Amino acid sequence: MNTAVGPRALCNLRSFEFDLWYPLFDESETECVVAIRHTGACSESPTGHSTVLRIHSSCVLGESLLVGRCDCRRQLDASIDLIGSIGCGVLIYILRHDGRGHGIGAQLESFPLMDSGLTASEAYDRIRGSADVRSYRWATAIIRKLGLKEVFLLTQNQEKVEAVLMAGVEIIGTSPCDIEHIQSIRHQLGSRPA
Numbered sequence: 001m002n003t004a005v006g007p008r009a010l011c012n013l014r015s016f017e018f019d020l021w022y023p024l025f026d027e028s029e030t031e032c033v034v035a036i037r038h039t040g041a042c043s044e045s046p047t048g049h050s051t052v053l054r055i056h057s058s059c060v061l062g063e064s065l066l067v068g069r070c071d072c073r074r075q076l077d078a079s080i081d082l083i084g085s086i087g088c089g090v091l092i093y094i095l096r097h098d099g100r101g102h103g104i105g106a107q108l109e110s111f112p113l114m115d116s117g118l119t120a121s122e123a124y125d126r127i128r129g130s131a132d133v134r135s136y137r138w139a140t141a142i143i144r145k146l147g148l149k150e151v152f153l154l155t156q157n158q159e160k161v162e163a164v165l166m167a168g169v170e171i172i173g174t175s176p177c178d179i180e181h182i183q184s185i186r187h188q189l190g191s192r193p194a
């Protein structure tokens with residue numbers, strides 16, 4: 001995976017301008033959309049210094065259809081707002097991660113099981129024989145390609161932490177991606193509108 005190309009365009013996400021990139025490695029589709037925010041608030045390195053990083057798994061039901069059973073939409077909005085207001089960060093949005101990688105069908109099957117008291121992990125394990133089959137290999141490749149040096153990672157998911165470490169990037173901190181913690185991080189890292 002030596003080459004990384006693909007369409008790019010400047011787009012507004014929740015009123016903040018991001019550089020949206022659909023990366024292709026050796027012509028292979030990565031199934032990721034990368035949103036890069038880089039303003040004058042960043043250091044001289046485009047994305048190299050204390051970058052806020054969110055690796056976000058797609059959730060069509062929660063984010064597009066607004067099925068109110070998960071906090072995926074709130075996490076996505078919170079991460080965009082944080083990176084947008086700080087002016088420096090990267091959001092890697094991974095497609096086809098719905099239902100912890102099992103798909104939307106499995107996600108729908110999981111709802112009644114969770115209503116009966118199972119956790120999401122237990123429900124997917126019962127339905128598909130595995131709690132989580134999401135892969136972060138493209139995220140690792142993209143992080144490596146971006147040349148990130150150190151990041152503040154918005155996640156509690158150890159698999160995502162591992163994906164960043166695999167890319168050889170230092171993690172200077174992690175945080176859950178919710179409104180309460182985001183406000184604290186914004187205060188900590190500094191809100192510097194572009």
Ligand SMILES: [Zn+2]
Pocket residue numbers: 059061062063070071072073
């Ligand atoms: Zn969701």
